[in-house]
Amino acid sequence: MACLHSYDESTDDLADEVVAYALERVRMDPPPLDAPKTPAELDELIGTTITAEGLGGHEAFRIFAEQIAPATISVDHPRYLSFVPAAPTESAALFDLIVGASSMYGGSWMEASGAVHAENEALRWVADLAGLPEGAGGVFVSGGTAGNLSALVTARHRAAEDRERPPRWKVLASAGAHSSIDHAARVMDVDVVRVPVDDRGRLTGTELAKVLEVQPDDGCFAVVATAGVTNLGIVDDLEGAGKVAQEAGLWFHVDGAYGGAALCAPAYRHLFAGVERADSFIVDPHKWLFSTFDCCALVYRDPAPARAAHTQHASYLDAITDLDDWNPSDYAVHLSRRARGLPFWFSLAVHGTDAYRHAIETTLSVAHAGADLIRERDTFELVTEPELSVLVFRRLGWTADDYDAWSNRALESGFAFCLPSKHAGETIMRLCVVNPKTTVDDLRAILDSMEGVPG
Numbered sequence: 001m002a003c004l005h006s007y008d009e010s011t012d013d014l015a016d017e018v019v020a021y022a023l024e025r026v027r028m029d030p031p032p033l034d035a036p037k038t039p040a041e042l043d044e045l046i047g048t049t050i051t052a053e054g055l056g057g058h059e060a061f062r063i064f065a066e067q068i069a070p071a072t073i074s075v076d077h078p079r080y081l082s083f084v085p086a087a088p089t090e091s092a093a094l095f096d097l098i099v100g101a102s103s104m105y106g107g108s109w110m111e112a113s114g115a116v117h118a119e120n121e122a123l124r125w126v127a128d129l130a131g132l133p134e135g136a137g138g139v140f141v142s143g144g145t146a147g148n149l150s151a152l153v154t155a156r157h158r159a160a161e162d163r164e165r166p167p168r169w170k171v172l173a174s175a176g177a178h179s180s181i182d183h184a185a186r187v188m189d190v191d192v193v194r195v196p197v198d199d200r201g202r203l204t205g206t207e208l209a210k211v212l213e214v215q216p217d218d219g220c221f222a223v224v225a226t227a228g229v230t231n232l233g234i235v236d237d238l239e240g241a242g243k244v245a246q247e248a249g250l251w252f253h254v255d256g257a258y259g260g261a262a263l264c265a266p267a268y269r270h271l272f273a274g275v276e277r278a279d280s281f282i283v284d285p286h287k288w289l290f291s292t293f294d295c296c297a298l299v300y301r302d303p304a305p306a307r308a309a310h311t312q313h314a315s316y317l318d319a320i321t322d323l324d325d326w327n328p329s330d331y332a333v334h335l336s337r338r339a340r341g342l343p344f345w346f347s348l349a350v351h352g353t354d355a356y357r358h359a360i361e362t363t364l365s366v367a368h369a370g371a372d373l374i375r376e377r378d379t380f381e382l383v384t385e386p387e388l389s390v391l392v393f394r395r396l397g398w399t400a401d402d403y404d405a406w407s408n409r410a411l412e413s414g415f416a417f418c419l420p421s422k423h424a425g426e427t428i429m430r431l432c433v434v435n436p437k438t439t440v441d442d443l444r445a446i447l448d449s450m451e452g453v454p455g
């Protein structure tokens with residue numbers, strides 16, 4: 001029987017294959033868009049891969065390269081404009097190989113002081129973008145969902161320390177808040193109190209104050225504002241909401257999972273006024289800060305309550321938790337973790353923050369030029385003026401089925417991945433630009449195709 005852990009000639013061959021593939025993939029410009037297949041198609045194409053004897057490295061890798069990868073959409077394709085795309089830099093993607101190869105446990109200072117030091121420098125950059133004070137700190141978690149949950153768990157823990165347990169704990173958020181807030185509330189068994197939005201769809205201090213005035217008990221413990229509402233790309237009134245939350249003694253959480261990256265662009269900084277009031281803030285480097293999955297930066301104004309809420313205690317962990325070290329595990333709902341902030345740190349260290357600013361400004365200007373194209377054509381109508389890099393618009397005369405049919409054809413032909421969304425019950429087209437390789441010509445080609453001009 002072959003030995004599981006051994007480095008021999010066949011490992012050398014596999015290393016050559018894997019590294020050559022990784023390099024080729026990183027060099028591809030553009031990468032293939034690819035498309036999903038059905039379970040039955042994949043069963044037939046791939047067959048059984050987990051066997052008693054093993055397939056061997058070459059065969060297993062062939063199956064990945066020939067069957068699995070083409071059935072897996074490339075989120076960094078410049079015409080992948082659905083959901084929130086991703087566009088990791090070449091340096092982040094390459095460095096992710098190193099994180100995997102280095103067997104680092106990123107949970108404690110004792111085990112990974114170097115890695116945690118580097119991650120903390122990247123978190124400090126994020127904290128500076130948000131204007132958070134010197135003592136701010138946090139951890140990289142798997143995504144915005146985990147970041148929002150961990151922040152709200154901290155907020156409730158702090159509230160529970162100095163209050164009688166209320167009949168129901170409550171978090172206040174607008175209908176535009178990301179679905180992960182509702183999910184966090186379900187996990188925590190707390191209620192979400194909806195704050196009505198203004199005519200631009202923003203949570204404001206005025207409406208928040210009105211809702212707080214009529215709350216019957218003291219179960220409210222946090223306000224969530226969104227800096228870049230996923231569907232429309234707008235930023236809540238952070239200044240107003242933050243002020244009201246602070247005056248009411250409530251934790252103020254800012255979800256910048258998608259939009260927080262635009263803090264890098266000075267011309268857009270005014271939209272985020274008040275973000276510096278946040279008790280906790282998240283932004284996903286795997287979205288618009290050009291890192292690999294899975295990476296959300298979660299930063300607390302004061303990390304102490306987060307540590308109190310999240311540190312796990314067990315006798316086998318005392319050697320770590322009895323020390324006064326900075327342990328990333330202590331700041332979120334997790335224990336073991338990969339040092340997932342390192343590809344982001346490496347990319348920042350390689351390129352410098354000016355390059356980040358430039359790349360984000362590029363995506364913003366492409367999105368706004370796309371809005372101009374939409375305005376110029378009679379066939380289209382903007383649903384709302386873009387604030388950041390999300391374009392939402394109608395193709396006049398189209399039904400929901402027309403959007404779906406066009407979108408399916410575009411993906412099947414490898415042309416683009418653009419899914420419709422809904423706003424106020426109406427089916428609309430939504431394009432989210434976070435990839436600096438997406439050009440105005442790409443957007444023009446998409447509009448041409450939606451107009452029926454053959455591409």
Ligand SMILES: Cc1ncc(COP(=O)(O)O)c(C=O)c1O
Pocket residue numbers: 084142143144145146148178180226228229230255256257258259284296
């Ligand atoms: C505003 C916002 N918050 C949270 C999330 C959830 O992030 P993740 O998918 O990384 O869990 C998203 C995802 O798009 C988002 O846009």
